[in-house]
Amino acid sequence: MNTLLFAHREVREARRNRWLWLYALVFVALASALMWLGLSALGSYGVAGFGRTGASLINLILLIVPLMGLTLGALSIAGERERGTLLFLLAQPVSAAEVLIGKYLGLAFALIAALSAGFGISGLLIAWHGGVVQSDLYLALWGLTVLLVLLSLAVGFLISALARKGATAMGTALFVWLLLVFLSDLGVMGTALVLRLSVGQLFSLALLNPLQSFKLLAVLIVQGDLEILGPAGLYALRAFGDALVPFLLALLVGWTVSALALSVVIFRHRGALE
Amino acid sequence: MTLIRALGILLVSIALLAPLSRGSPTGEGPGMRALQALIASAPSGATLRVPQGVYTGPIVIDKPLTLISEGAVLDGQGQGTIVRVTAPDVMLKGFVLKNSGRSLAHEDSAILVEAPRAIIEENTLSDVLFGIYLKDAPGSVIRRNKIVGLDVSEAERGDAIRVWYSSDVLIQENETYNARDAIIWYSQNVSVWGNRFVGGRYGIHLMYAQEIRIEENALLKNFVGIYAMYSRGVTIAKNLSLGHRGPSGYGIGLKDSDSVSVAENVIADNSVGVFVDNSPSAPETPVVFRKNLFAYNETAVMMLPSVRGDLFTENSFIENFEHVGIAGGGQLVGNLWERNFWGDYLGYDADGDGLGDLPYKSERLVEDLLDRHPQMKLFLYSPAIQALEFAARALPIFQPQPKLIDPQPLMTPVLPTLEFARAASLRSGMPQAATGWLLFVGISLIIGFGWGVVRWLIPHPLLPSPSKGRGAGGEGEIVVRGLTKRFGHVIAVENLSFTVRAGEALALWGPNGAGKSTVLHCLLGLLRYDGAIALDGLDPHRQGKEVRRLLGFVPQQIQIPDDFTVGEALLFFARLKGVLREAVPPVIQRLGLDKFLHKRIGTLSGGMKQRVALAIALLGDPPILLLDEPTASLDTQTRKEFLQLLNELKSSGKTLIFSSHHHNEILAVADRVLVLEQGRLVQIEHIDGRGVSELL
Numbered sequence: 001m002n003t004l005l006f007a008h009r010e011v012r013e014a015r016r017n018r019w020l021w022l023y024a025l026v027f028v029a030l031a032s033a034l035m036w037l038g039l040s041a042l043g044s045y046g047v048a049g050f051g052r053t054g055a056s057l058i059n060l061i062l063l064i065v066p067l068m069g070l071t072l073g074a075l076s077i078a079g080e081r082e083r084g085t086l087l088f089l090l091a092q093p094v095s096a097a098e099v100l101i102g103k104y105l106g107l108a109f110a111l112i113a114a115l116s117a118g119f120g121i122s123g124l125l126i127a128w129h130g131g132v133v134q135s136d137l138y139l140a141l142w143g144l145t146v147l148l149v150l151l152s153l154a155v156g157f158l159i160s161a162l163a164r165k166g167a168t169a170m171g172t173a174l175f176v177w178l179l180l181v182f183l184s185d186l187g188v189m190g191t192a193l194v195l196r197l198s199v200g201q202l203f204s205l206a207l208l209n210p211l212q213s214f215k216l217l218a219v220l221i222v223q224g225d226l227e228i229l230g231p232a233g234l235y236a237l238r239a240f241g242d243a244l245v246p247f248l249l250a251l252l253v254g255w256t257v258s259a260l261a262l263s264v265v266i267f268r269h270r271g272a273l274e
Numbered sequence: 275m276t277l278i279r280a281l282g283i284l285l286v287s288i289a290l291l292a293p294l295s296r297g298s299p300t301g302e303g304p305g306m307r308a309l310q311a312l313i314a315s316a317p318s319g320a321t322l323r324v325p326q327g328v329y330t331g332p333i334v335i336d337k338p339l340t341l342i343s344e345g346a347v348l349d350g351q352g353q354g355t356i357v358r359v360t361a362p363d364v365m366l367k368g369f370v371l372k373n374s375g376r377s378l379a380h381e382d383s384a385i386l387v388e389a390p391r392a393i394i395e396e397n398t399l400s401d402v403l404f405g406i407y408l409k410d411a412p413g414s415v416i417r418r419n420k421i422v423g424l425d426v427s428e429a430e431r432g433d434a435i436r437v438w439y440s441s442d443v444l445i446q447e448n449e450t451y452n453a454r455d456a457i458i459w460y461s462q463n464v465s466v467w468g469n470r471f472v473g474g475r476y477g478i479h480l481m482y483a484q485e486i487r488i489e490e491n492a493l494l495k496n497f498v499g500i501y502a503m504y505s506r507g508v509t510i511a512k513n514l515s516l517g518h519r520g521p522s523g524y525g526i527g528l529k530d531s532d533s534v535s536v537a538e539n540v541i542a543d544n545s546v547g548v549f550v551d552n553s554p555s556a557p558e559t560p561v562v563f564r565k566n567l568f569a570y571n572e573t574a575v576m577m578l579p580s581v582r583g584d585l586f587t588e589n590s591f592i593e594n595f596e597h598v599g600i601a602g603g604g605q606l607v608g609n610l611w612e613r614n615f616w617g618d619y620l621g622y623d624a625d626g627d628g629l630g631d632l633p634y635k636s637e638r639l640v641e642d643l644l645d646r647h648p649q650m651k652l653f654l655y656s657p658a659i660q661a662l663e664f665a666a667r668a669l670p671i672f673q674p675q676p677k678l679i680d681p682q683p684l685m686t687p688v689l690p691t692l693e694f695a696r697a698a699s700l701r702s703g704m705p706q707a708a709t710g711w712l713l714f715v716g717i718s719l720i721i722g723f724g725w726g727v728v729r730w731l732i733p734h735p736l737l738p739s740p741s742k743g744r745g746a747g748g749e750g751e752i753v754v755r756g757l758t759k760r761f762g763h764v765i766a767v768e769n770l771s772f773t774v775r776a777g778e779a780l781a782l783w784g785p786n787g788a789g790k791s792t793v794l795h796c797l798l799g800l801l802r803y804d805g806a807i808a809l810d811g812l813d814p815h816r817q818g819k820e821v822r823r824l825l826g827f828v829p830q831q832i833q834i835p836d837d838f839t840v841g842e843a844l845l846f847f848a849r850l851k852g853v854l855r856e857a858v859p860p861v862i863q864r865l866g867l868d869k870f871l872h873k874r875i876g877t878l879s880g881g882m883k884q885r886v887a888l889a890i891a892l893l894g895d896p897p898i899l900l901l902d903e904p905t906a907s908l909d910t911q912t913r914k915e916f917l918q919l920l921n922e923l924k925s926s927g928k929t930l931i932f933s934s935h936h937h938n939e940i941l942a943v944a945d946r947v948l949v950l951e952q953g954r955l956v957q958i959e960h961i962d963g964r965g966v967s968e969l970l
Binding site: 002005009012013016055058059062063083084085087088090091092093094095181182183184185186188189192193199202203206211212215218219223225227228229230231232233234269271273274 | 519520521523545572644647648649650651652653654655656657658659660661662761795798800801802818819820822823825827829831832833834835837846847849850851852894
């Protein structure tokens with residue numbers, strides 16, 4: 001019950017969080033603009049369906065959603081620790097895990113609501129524009145994005161549990177964002193070129209980055225297969241077959257649960273003061 | 275003369291139809307014999323109207339006849355070819371043909387024509403291996419037929435339409451689904467117009483064909499839309515080629531073909547829009563692409579590095595991931611790119627002539643990389659790819675040689691107008707959306723964002739609290755033995771031992787950094803420490819939650835979000851402590867907070883905030899209160915009032931431990947004072963003892 005109380009408090013706090021509003025606004029604006037452009041460009045030939053717009057959405061989601069989750073997650077614990085509010089909370093008859101999980105649930109709820117607004121408004125735009133959209137695929141992409149934000153939020157919490165100060169947490173979150181979104185892919189590309197990795201090795205290496213799991217699933221949803229991703233995409237389909245989707249989903253959930261569990265352990269160990 | 279002949283044919287037809295309408299045509303032998311006999315007895319040039327019924331094949335038409343179905347079904351029963359035409363000038367109209375044989379070796383077909391000038395019109399073919407097969411049948415017409423292939427793997431399918439050594443053929447307004455190809459072998463002057471080819475291998479396939487016109491066809495979701503191989507004089511105009519995907523998913527493919535004109539087509543959403551391999555084979559027979567729209571393809575134009583003699587002019591390249599690719603990497607030379615529109619052109623048009631003043635150069639690092647290393651496509655859609663692209667633009671040293679240069683690119687696209695395309699694409703059915711459903715979801719999500727559902731989902735503190743309220747209970751005795759706390763190398767508290775009896779008030783005294791707050795935090799179980807602490811026999815390390823139930827904590831300054839009202843804050847913490855709702859009002863009254871319940875924490879004075887903190891600490895009636903310099907930020911008057919409160923609490927039997935800088939505070943409240951210096955216990959004194967006044 002305490003967990004839900006903290007979640008409630010966090011949701012209430014989130015309403016005053018300017019970062020969250022800014023992210024939500026940016027996401028809504030960009031997603032809607034993408035949808036609008038996608039539909040306006042060549043809609044008369046029926047080629048500007050959701051598939052294409054969805055592909056641009058994947059890119060947008062990969063950029064913005066991890067940034068949302070990581071930074072807001074990173075600021076949550078570390079920020080409260082710095083302000084001293086955490087000390088007062090932990091001085092009550094509650095456990096550290098209750099505080100952390102409650103805060104996580106609250107922020108997750110706020111973030112999901114923000115994302116849903118982005119998807120919802122874009123969906124309305126499509127409907128208003130008379131666009132032909134596969135609503136089931138659209139909802140699947142929404143669900144997948146929710147998983148991504150839960151994952152990045154969990155990693156953000158891990159950073160927050162580790163960091164002593166808000167600024168350190170924010171800096172680390174931005175670095176991790178850079179790492180996940182840009183550096184790791186560039187690194188894997190470079191490694192693959194230099195070491196002449198096989199397609200299978202390349203695929204395995206790429207999957208170390210959970211964002212790649214999200215991307216593969218999103219491409220599967222939007223395009224229906226992974227052929228667009230070249231030999232590595234075809235390899236994934238052949239090597240895993242029907243198990244690919246459950247495997248990738250398990251990777252995403254696994255990352256989220258592990259990051260959250262680890263942050264609980266660290267937070268319990270360090271508390272509000274160390 | 276002609277009139278008399280026509281009348282004669284009509285009379286014969288009527289005479290022949292009479293027996294058919296009496297007997298049943300359905301059934302195996304009789305049906306076939308009936309139709310075959312009908313054909314046998316008809317004079318050359320007659321028109322036979324075949325009434326409703328199922329007729330079994332095979333049927334051979336060996337004289338010039340016009341067969342018009344009035345609902346007749348020709349069933350091949352899975353054996354061989356259903357209808358074989360061996361005489362010229364045969365017309366077959368309106369039949370339903372189904373169940374041909376399955377032998378690819380024998381080329382089992384629905385209709386096999388082996389003589390000139392046949393007209394195959396408005397028939398519906400389903401479950402057939404080959405559909406309509408023109409074999410040495412020049413001058414024939416295949417018009418408005420619908421052909422649905424077998425539901426088998428691609429390798430086991432036959433061609434929907436096969437034209438073999440048959441020139442001057444018209445293939446018009448047919449629809450084919452799930453077949454192999456519409457293939458034209460060794461033929462000339464064939465016109466393919468207004469057809470719709472869906473879900474096949476190659477929509478239209480030319481082999482060693484010449485003078486072929488392919489116009490206004492819709493090619494949707496085949497492996498390849500149009501593939502011209504070893505052919506000459508091919509015109510491909512105003513077609514719509516969409517959704518060709520797969521390792522060799524080409525909208526249009528040209529292999530060893532010459533004098534090809536590709537104009538005003540819409541080529542979109544394919545893996546590769548146009549694939550060019552050794553076409554043209556000689557410079558004097560160029561391949562020209564004019565006014566086509568290439569949009570939303572992974573690669574709009576993919577060429578082998580050896581290709582020379584292609585001219586691309588007035589085409590529009592919009593939103594392709596890669597406009598031009600070179601299969602296997604390398605350089606393109608000997609092709610002309612003139613006045614095309616490029617969606618990513620960044621130049622300008624100062625003189626307003628509609629042409630860019632700077633040349634367009636296709637020089638993308640990532641394209642080059644993916645052409646050379648296709649396995650890197652795994653990273654498509656990844657922001658890293660865009661970062662790479664951006665870096666390459668910013669630092670030209672990384673840029674590869676341009677793949678092509680268009681000296682005067684168009685500033686605005688030239689979009690072909692395909693009248694049939696819109697209707698075709700709408701019919702083509704990207705699965706229809708439940709727009710209303712989407713609308714509903716959108717609205718509900720927005721409502722979700724409005725936090726409207728928050729209160730339903732999460733129990734609110736204002737709701738009645740659990741029936742079992744938890745009182746803290748306990749005596750309030752504290753025993754500390756050998757308490758040591760280090761932060762890294764700094765020792766905050768060293769080997770501290772003391773005991774506080776229930777109902778006693780203990781002051782912690784010492785300069786800043788003496789370790790007073792640390793002791794309180796250890797008692798709260800918020801820090802790890804060495805040594806032993808027992809609060810009513812409970813260990814804060816292992817039983818933190820239970821210990822904190824015995825404790826009320828008042829910090830130097832309360833930290834509660836400013837937008838909480840006093841009432842909300844009290845109810846929140848009451849619920850957190852599992853305190854009955856009814857237990858809250860007495861605390862409010864005791865601390866005189868009645869009038870402030872609706873005030874926001876942010877608007878309260880320092881003294882009021884500390885009262886709220888004390889009220890929160892008292893929720894659940896804990897036996898022990900820990901106060902960390904509770905009056906530090908208060909003025910004299912407020913401090914006085916606060917100390918009075920503390921004294922009342924002490925008299926009510928609470929155990930108090932508080933840290934302070936103010937000696938009058940200690941004298942007023944404490945029974946004993948514990949003096950700390952750099953974490954060590956210097957002295958313990960009773961307030962009535964002699965040393966205290968000197969000490970303070």
